[in-house]
Amino acid sequence: MTDFAATKSKFHLPEGIIYLDGNSLGPLPKAASARVTEMVEDEWGEMLITGWNKAGWMALPLALGDRIGRLIGAEPGSVVVGDTLSIKVYQAVASALELVPQRRVILSDNGNFPSDLYMAEGLLCSLGPEHELRVVDPEDVAAQITEDVAVLMLTEVDYRTGRRHDMKALTELAHANGVITVWDLAHSAGAIEVDLAGCKADFAVGCTYKYLNGGPGAPAFIYVAPRLSDKVRPALSGWLGHASPFAFDLDYRPGAGIERMRVGTPPIIQMSALSVAMDIWDMADMAQVRAKSIELTELFITQVEATCPGLTLASPRDPALRGSQVSFRFDEGYAAMQALIARGVIGDFRAPDVMRFGFTPLYIDETDVGRAVDILADIIGNRLWDRPEYKIRQRVT
Template sequence: MTDFSATRAMFDLPEGVIYLDGNSLGPMPRAAKMRVAEVVSAEWGEMLITGWNRGWGGRGWMSMPVALGDRIGRLIGAEPGHVVVGDTLSIKVYQALASALEMVPGRKVVLSDSGNFPTDLYMANGLLTSLGHGHELRVVAPEEVEDAITDEVAVLMLTEVDYRTGRRHDMRALTAKVHAQGGLAIWDLAHSAGAFPVDVAGGGADFAVGCTYKYLNGGPGAPAFIYVAPRLADRARPALAGWLGHEAPFAFELDYRPGAGVERMRVGTPPVIQMTALDAALDVWEGVSLEDVRAKSVELSERFIAGVEAACPDLVLASPRDAAGRGSQVSFRFDEGYAVMQALIARGVIGDFRAPDIMRFGFTPLYIDEADVRAAVAILAEIMNNRLWDRPEYKRRAKVT
């Protein structure tokens, strides 16, 4: 059994804060501060450019993207050697979609849903417009996806867990259906990786992408990852042919030759300091069972839903009631949800808000427990029952909500 009291001690959480926003930005692991300071002073500071070969404990900074990819791969059910880390999630979405479309010539439809994170849709639209071959981005309601998978679809591109409501798609079933229709599947695991067991290999995913600053706690701006299934890894043509995806980047050839397997999906120079923080964050997962994480997350979420619905009748559950149908977040709707969230934050309960009316709360048992849930419900009830949210300072919108 996972010792969650031990994992809680690994995080540097401010005193008096109940942090229910790890689904947006994970808190800082204590070890990250020391490791980043070490790489800045002892490696960058002392080794200078030789750190590319000598840094990171003698393994060299240049090896970080693949090594960290394997560490993440174990958390998402990937085969060894088929995940690489680097760049941003938007870049990885673009790479995966561009490669997938080339593998299904003659088809023009990319199918997604209205619960997908807007950036994924923006990247798809931009790519399809640039291609200029009459492709269509077809967006349907989340519950309509299965019926919309037809033999017109080249690529199914979905985020497994809806960023607003926490609604969870069935990766295995939807991937099987699009394969039966001759298409490919891309899964965005931004709200999945580190939240519950993921099985990209068993689920048949062709490509998967994700960020590392949410449930993986890699820090703001932490690099993204991409998975390419073994059957496609040496066929996928990288649309973004970056120099580090070259078979021999330091040969400095003028013509591009893609590297072997997923390494061809490397683009730019590895962000060493950010990857160092991510490496420290991934240490937290040593000895942690994702099955235990999932079971505890469901327990905490169910406690929260029951408590909020009993104490705050004006709030409406926006997440699926069945825990099997949602990820590790719970969302409630309220017309003045932004103001309520600001009032909560002022009292030490940190969640976040998504327009137009959704308050989001993430439940990560690595650092959240039953006492946190009880206290958060009590504070939310006080705010709602006494209309403490109804103040001008709580209604002024900040740049980040």
């Protein structure tokens, strides 16, 4: 049984703050500062370059990959951590395309995170005009999975509304049509139960700074199904994906299995912080996290709709069809969110009018939900958002 009071005690949560933005950046695990200091002073400081061997730095990407793999239903040895999410998207899609060289279409939807679409566009520009990025409405994806499609590239949980794709059904449909799947789990890992192995997903990628609480700029991860991992050619053939990195061969030879999807030198300081965050996740059961998330989001929706009539639910009403966030539309959503933040309730805003709230049971409880709704109702009911300073757009929203 997951003890959510115990997990909450493991995070630094500033006094008076209700943090409903873990879907964008997770809070600081209390032990992270000490672990990073230990790594910097005792490992980097005292061991210098010998830390790659003595402190086990070189093994961290695979060790962390297996710990994340437990949360996303991945087989042991099928996930590796490193680089950024955009790089991992490019890497996965490029490798997937090569598995079906006779096809030229990447299928995605307009609810996908724009960076994923940008990476696909850039890749296809390099490959030539015969390739196509086909972007459709989310509800039209299934009908567009046809035998001319090479790769289905989707984010499982929509970053704006929390709408959730059916990974199992779409993957089965894709495979029936000879299509390779690439799933972005940025808003899934640590938020909902994921079963990559059970769904027979081909590739998956995700970040670790949102629900996994690895810190700003924490590295991404990539999954390759074991049935494919010794077949795929890593399009980004970095030196740490080489079969023998320290042989310094002039020709590239891919490493075994998921090792070949390593690219550059791993960010060890950031991985040290992530390892502490994963210690907290080791205290949690994903099925219980998901059940608690549904309780909290249902409570939030019920109370907001009862007290804030100016807000319109943008997320799916059925909790089975959404992730661990709730979004409401409001014409003055940006100003209202700034007013909320000024009152100690931190969510975020996505253009043009979406107020977005993330719910992480590891540190959010029913009391937090009630207090947040009371403050939101006061701001909306009394038009406290209608002040000039709340309408000045910051660079990060």
